Amino acid sequence: MSPCPPASISLTRRRFLAAGSGVLLAGLLGFSPSEADLDASRLRDSMQRLYSGQGLEALEAWLALLRQLEGAPLDTQLREVNQFFNRRIRWVDDIHAWGEEDYWATPLEALGNGQGDCEDYSIAKYITLKQLRVPGDRLRMIYVRARIGRSSITQAHMVLGYYATPGAEPLILDNLVPSITPAGQRTDLDPLFSFNSQGLWVGDSSASRADPVARLSRWRSVLARMEEQGFL
16 A cells, blocks of 8 residues: 555644544634535536546445435444445555545545545545534544554554544544454554544644644645535
8 A cells, every 4th residue: 555645743642542632723624514515416417527427326326325324323324434435445546546646535536436545535434424414523534654564664544533522532444444443452553633624633732733724725625626516
């Protein structure tokens, strides 16, 4: 697996296991996708325009998943969403999937293309769970350094974390490991920072260590394209 783009913000393992006590930069990333804001007709039109028949089949499978999981127990929603994207999206690095060194895809783009890297899996799972009305403040995309096998070699990677409460140990949804496991069991992952549509958490600092809007400009771009495609 080629590395995802590296991140430079550090976060201790203790903070990874209880990252909810970190700093919330409220409103940092602008608007947030609402669980109810989805225009299936516009999504179909966008998918037809961008990816035609094969993309439409993937989109219909995703819409069927939403209907199937509506009102299901949380553990079922987490498991089925994790498995759906791990099976639907083939892992390739950005240069081969999108022709760019670092591209964050919308769920529609990832499904239509049928391939992507770690950010694309994490974003698609995050948006899908929000559509299923899992509270957005319980979900965070987490940048980590992932160790390869038993070696000391690490590479940048992104996973999705579910936090039952702000200070809880998150459950990790990952494209590298099929099962959903508590963060404490993922000793191969060293966290860097976490974020969602509402904020960015970095240790227990009282202020941002970098310009977060500039740092996460690709996330803002994803949200803008989602609005164009029919998610918002």
